[in-house]
Amino acid sequence: MTCSVSVRTLCAFVARQGDLDHRYTPSPTSLEGIQGHQQLAQSRGAGFEAEVALEATCEDLTVRGRADGLWRQGPYQAQPKIEEFKTYRGDLARMNPAQQALHRAQVNVYGALLALEMDCEQITTVLVYHNIGNQKSTEVPITYSSEDLIAKLHQYCIAYKAWADQEAAHQAARNQALKQLAFPYPDFRPQQRVLAETVYKAIATQRPLLMEAPTGLGKTLGTLYPSLMAMTYQQLDRLFFLTTRNTGRSLALNALHQIREAQPDQAWPLRILELSAQEQSCEHPDKACHGDSCPLAAGFYDRLPEARAEAVQYSAELSQAALRKIALKHQICPYYLGQEMARWCDVIIGDVNHYFDQYALLYALTRLQDWRVTLLIDEAHNLIERVRGMYSQSLYQQTLLRKKRSAPHHLKKPLNRLARQWPELLAVLKDQQASATASSPAPQSPPVTKNSKAPTPIWQDTLPDTLLPALQGVIRALTDHLSDTPDAIDWQSLLFESLSFARLAESFGTHSIIGISKPAQGHGQLNLQNLIPAPFTAPRWSAAHSLILFSATLSPPQWYIDLLGLPEQSVWQSVASPFEADQLQLRLTRRISTRYRDRTQSLAPLCQIIATTFAQQPGQYLAFFSSFSYLDQVADYLTTHYPSLPVRPQSRHMNDAERSAFIQQFDENGQGIGLAVLGGAFAEGIDLPGRRLIGVFIATLGLPPWNDFNERLRQRLETQFGPGKGQAYTYDYPGLQKVIQAAGRVIRTTDDRGIIVLLDDRFTQPRIQQQFPRWWPSDNPILI
Numbered sequence: 001m002t003c004s005v006s007v008r009t010l011c012a013f014v015a016r017q018g019d020l021d022h023r024y025t026p027s028p029t030s031l032e033g034i035q036g037h038q039q040l041a042q043s044r045g046a047g048f049e050a051e052v053a054l055e056a057t058c059e060d061l062t063v064r065g066r067a068d069g070l071w072r073q074g075p076y077q078a079q080p081k082i083e084e085f086k087t088y089r090g091d092l093a094r095m096n097p098a099q100q101a102l103h104r105a106q107v108n109v110y111g112a113l114l115a116l117e118m119d120c121e122q123i124t125t126v127l128v129y130h131n132i133g134n135q136k137s138t139e140v141p142i143t144y145s146s147e148d149l150i151a152k153l154h155q156y157c158i159a160y161k162a163w164a165d166q167e168a169a170h171q172a173a174r175n176q177a178l179k180q181l182a183f184p185y186p187d188f189r190p191q192q193r194v195l196a197e198t199v200y201k202a203i204a205t206q207r208p209l210l211m212e213a214p215t216g217l218g219k220t221l222g223t224l225y226p227s228l229m230a231m232t233y234q235q236l237d238r239l240f241f242l243t244t245r246n247t248g249r250s251l252a253l254n255a256l257h258q259i260r261e262a263q264p265d266q267a268w269p270l271r272i273l274e275l276s277a278q279e280q281s282c283e284h285p286d287k288a289c290h291g292d293s294c295p296l297a298a299g300f301y302d303r304l305p306e307a308r309a310e311a312v313q314y315s316a317e318l319s320q321a322a323l324r325k326i327a328l329k330h331q332i333c334p335y336y337l338g339q340e341m342a343r344w345c346d347v348i349i350g351d352v353n354h355y356f357d358q359y360a361l362l363y364a365l366t367r368l369q370d371w372r373v374t375l376l377i378d379e380a381h382n383l384i385e386r387v388r389g390m391y392s393q394s395l396y397q398q399t400l401l402r403k404k405r406s407a408p409h410h411l412k413k414p415l416n417r418l419a420r421q422w423p424e425l426l427a428v429l430k431d432q433q434a435s436a437t438a439s440s441p442a443p444q445s446p447p448v449t450k451n452s453k454a455p456t457p458i459w460q461d462t463l464p465d466t467l468l469p470a471l472q473g474v475i476r477a478l479t480d481h482l483s484d485t486p487d488a489i490d491w492q493s494l495l496f497e498s499l500s501f502a503r504l505a506e507s508f509g510t511h512s513i514i515g516i517s518k519p520a521q522g523h524g525q526l527n528l529q530n531l532i533p534a535p536f537t538a539p540r541w542s543a544a545h546s547l548i549l550f551s552a553t554l555s556p557p558q559w560y561i562d563l564l565g566l567p568e569q570s571v572w573q574s575v576a577s578p579f580e581a582d583q584l585q586l587r588l589t590r591r592i593s594t595r596y597r598d599r600t601q602s603l604a605p606l607c608q609i610i611a612t613t614f615a616q617q618p619g620q621y622l623a624f625f626s627s628f629s630y631l632d633q634v635a636d637y638l639t640t641h642y643p644s645l646p647v648r649p650q651s652r653h654m655n656d657a658e659r660s661a662f663i664q665q666f667d668e669n670g671q672g673i674g675l676a677v678l679g680g681a682f683a684e685g686i687d688l689p690g691r692r693l694i695g696v697f698i699a700t701l702g703l704p705p706w707n708d709f710n711e712r713l714r715q716r717l718e719t720q721f722g723p724g725k726g727q728a729y730t731y732d733y734p735g736l737q738k739v740i741q742a743a744g745r746v747i748r749t750t751d752d753r754g755i756i757v758l759l760d761d762r763f764t765q766p767r768i769q770q771q772f773p774r775w776w777p778s779d780n781p782i783l784i
Helices: 007-014 028-045 095-118 144-181 192-205 219-233 246-262 301-312 320-329 334-341 359-367 380-390 398-405 409-419 422-439 466-486 487-505 533-543 558-562 596-617 630-642 656-664 708-721 725-743
Strands: 003-006 048-058 061-071 081-088 124-132 136-146 208-214 239-241 272-274 348-350 375-376 393-396 456-458 512-517 525-530 546-551 573-574 584-588 620-625 647-649 672-677 695-698 754-758
Touching: 003 007, 003 144, 007 061, 007 095, 007 144, 028 048, 028 061, 028 081, 028 095, 028 124, 028 239, 048 095, 048 144, 061 095, 061 647, 081 095, 081 584, 095 124, 095 136, 124 144, 144 219, 192 208, 192 546, 208 558, 219 239, 219 246, 219 375, 219 546, 239 246, 246 272, 246 348, 246 375, 246 584, 272 334, 272 380, 272 533, 272 558, 301 320, 301 334, 320 334, 359 533, 375 380, 375 512, 380 525, 380 533, 380 546, 393 398, 393 487, 398 409, 398 487, 409 466, 422 466, 422 512, 456 630, 456 708, 466 487, 487 525, 512 708, 533 558, 596 630, 596 695, 596 754, 620 630, 630 647, 630 672, 672 708, 708 725
Parallel strands: 003 061, 081 124, 208 546, 208 573, 239 348, 239 375, 272 348, 375 546, 584 754, 620 672, 620 695, 647 672, 695 754
Antiparallel strands: 048 061, 061 081, 124 136, 393 525, 456 512, 512 525
């Protein structure tokens, strides 16, 4: 069977060699590269041909591409000359030898294609390196016999065709296996079949789906199974299971393992990859990512083919642990083996940043390979905040001042120009702070305490006019500096920080806002904060074939559609709960207000309800509060007035071991009340079934603080999406989402029984109760 491949793809697969090298290498922009190619082509004389299409079939592999330049007329008829243009910055002698070898392989493949077309004994292949900085070119010609060029092409094609045939056989076997996919249990859980059918139908019709499905339904298995079944019938290339929490990755791997175990043929031809963050996979965090520093980067591309061949034949899920085992066996980097395997695996499990971040690998591969992809987004209620974080960036005055002191002479001028922006920014801050103090007071959050990490910023709707040009001047200067002195890695962090900020600043608009802040004793900070992720996420949705967003709390759908830029034809489905109302007792009170001004007065009645409930029904409880400050007040009151009550407060800045120890206290036979912050580590993503948790107290609506930032956000959303949307999208929905997530810790299975106690008078308001899950007994709550 004949297949086709581009010259670039062929060489990238078979001709890469040498070290992995992720030292910063300044490179031309896309526009500079295009202009450089045009300049070189225009500088050639008569007889030069530009952008020449070449194609030949070798070893049943059709190889095609466009040579940048060709001389084959007149004196070149007997010995043609073929050119490959490469633009660069800095010192050519410092270019990575592995990169130059790849360039040579590309131009030689063009030479081989030409040799198969022309009757000539020799061909000269020329690498033309064009320095964007000084506009000078360096030619590196080598003359080969046509026979040698063609022989090398055959070698490349044999290697690539063997891989391509293997991949075609794998895809055929995969598709056949997925047609006969067995479910791992005798039957679906209650409502799980409805969930699975809804997912399959959404993929088949390409209608984006927002699906709200309660905990205990088996959402992970119930979405993965129909998505796998749809791959063959909808001719899908890849399935991405993306999650906003690390725990979601392990749940997906477990579900896929269950599906694998249920198949009659244990040699199930489905490649499953877990992508992890670089810091989680790095074997040598004290070393840099290049062959001169890290032993797993040295010779990476020489040993990659064998590691890749073993990985594609691996008989189970390529989890982080499995990748590490294979990588270390072949002495290569586990993280970058995972990045390579993302090209060859059918199902990829990872964090949402692998698709939505500015530099996301999975999105880039989807576009580059023209894949038909299904996106499954788990815990999608967190996606708005996660993507806001991906498209926000900060600049720090202290970093600039520290670097300026040690800067070489040629960096002083651009750094000084940028440094002069800060007094102007801080003057704006001072003026606005004075104006705010003199005028009627703006809405305020609770006062800054000794535990506050940063002062309150002043927010603006526009970027200062002179900031971006000054920042771009620093970027150009640092780029040139690192081109000439690539070992000056101490300047890379400032360059990366500046590049990230500038890239977002160049696209600054009504979707974002600028904040300026400065502590009383310290330096300034400039925050570019995203408010509306839609302009950044909309292209990501368009690149996918089908979209499934699911969570236990995904209401109301228009909130997500608006802020995430989901297609207007998106549909929302709420799957009925498998739980019955009599499993849950809902208690409300009208006599407690947890508003900031009422916190002190709330302590006595609130703690009395907690203590009385525990006395009536001892067991394991969680109580959630709006802040650590409020939590500490409650903890002090309980230990003083109810000393026999077993209270376990969450502490600030818990590490992983401390969080694990906190959870482990919730055993089946224990008793106690854990105090935690709503929206924190213990408010979602933990599973405490049965007697491990029999009730929760929620002493807050979870509303974001009423401050200048949130008021500006409210106004921006009101303007963008219409009357009433600002209040709802800024305050109401985010707060209630946290409440429902925390309350969802109680009932985890159809056998559970539990209590939810909502300790704020606002929970009795109809507009709030309208957002409660439908299966809650909100029509018949117990008033206390």
